[in-house]
Amino acid sequence: MSRADHASRHVHQEHAGATLVSEAQSVLTAAGEQWTDLRAAVFRSLADRTAPASAYDIAEALSAAAGRRVAANSIYRILDLFVRTNLANRIESRNAYLVNTHPGCRHDCIFLICDSCGKAVHLDDDVLTRSLRAAAGEAGFNDVRPVVELRGTCAGCS
Known part of the structure; x- marks a missing residue:
């Protein structure tokens, strides 16, 4: 990897399994929020998936596991909290969510x-997103949060 490539990559520690859940709980409680049983269940359901999930996907899975209906609007509120506290990312084009590892x-x-x-x-890619924020600033926009979605076919489906 060239020096320029290395400088454009954001380095962070990826988490998985119980470590991911523990880290998420720590981040949420540090933000002044409670780690409730339902929030934990929603996070685990999201973390167990390889593809983005909608609030309805999660509500259906939790309802089946609990043997009682879990309302999608409750799941939406939790997912919005997770996005605000950086526990999940929203895939805008699909209205679906992906756990932040x-x-x-x-x-x-x-x-x-x-x-x-x-x-x-x-x-x-901090270089790319920095350029996007700079272009937005030149157009008069402030507090920009770049979310870039590229669609195509993954290696497994090619």
Whole structure:
């Protein structure tokens, strides 16, 4: 990797499994929010998926597991909280969510989304997103949060 390539990549620690859940709980409670049973269940459901999930997908899975109906509007509120506190990212074009595997780290979002299987891969490129924020600033926009979505076919579906 060249020096320029290395400088454009955002370095962070990825988490998985119980470590990811523990890190998410720490980040949420540090933000002054409670880690409730329902929030934990929503986070685990999201973390167990390889493709972005909608609030309805999560509500259906939690309803089946609990043997009682879990309302999608409750899930939406939790997912919005997760996005605000950096525990999840929203895939705008699909109105779906993807767990953030490095919840203590804030940065802009670049997603590669497979049109065949729905898989989403998150990339970091600070040079690209810095350029996008600069262009927005030149156009008179402030507090820009770049979310870039690139659609195509993943290697597994090609």
